[in-house]
Amino acid sequence: MGTSQWTQKGGTFSHKNACKEFGISEDEIIQAMKDGKLQYRVNYAHGNRYYRVLREEVKAFAEQLHGASGVETQKIKHRIKTINTEIRSLQRKLTSLKKEKAELTQALEKAKA
Numbered sequence: 074m075g076t077s078q079w080t081q082k083g084g085t086f087s088h089k090n091a092c093k094e095f096g097i098s099e100d101e102i103i104q105a106m107k108d109g110k111l112q113y114r115v116n117y118a119h120g121n122r123y124y125r126v127l128r129e130e131v132k133a134f135a136e137q138l139h140g141a142s143g144v145e146t147q148k149i150k151h152r153i154k155t156i157n158t159e160i161r162s163l164q165r166k167l168t169s170l171k172k173e174k175a176e177l178t179q180a181l182e183k184a185k186a
Contacts, residue, residue, distance in 0.1 A: 078127050079114070086131075088113070088124040095135040096147035102126070105134055 078084040086094070088102045105111045106124065111134060113124040135144045 078129065079125075083128065085114075085125045085127055087116075088126055091126055091128075091131045094148070094151050095131055095144060096150075097131070097135055097138065101138065102131070102134075110134060 088099065088106075091097060091102055092099050102111065102124075106113045106126070111126050111130050113126050116123055116125050132144065135147070139147070
């Protein structure tokens, strides 16, 4: 694989996100990196080390471990989890906006009086 995937948007992600997205344990990813099955680069965030891996290689590795149907099942589970997180976030925002609207409506009624 050339360096082009390293620079493409969405071509890489952290090994921890790979675990979440493809249902692979961190130990399996680390072992695959040691065995040379996965290319990786070491990055640091706030002094903490993490590994960048190529999305396509991790997908192929996950299919090798769990089969194509296992990867598809995990992909659906991950998407459902992402959607649920977004729904909870939007519900919190909606609650906050309703509260602000009620306060403003009450202030408007006081201003009219």
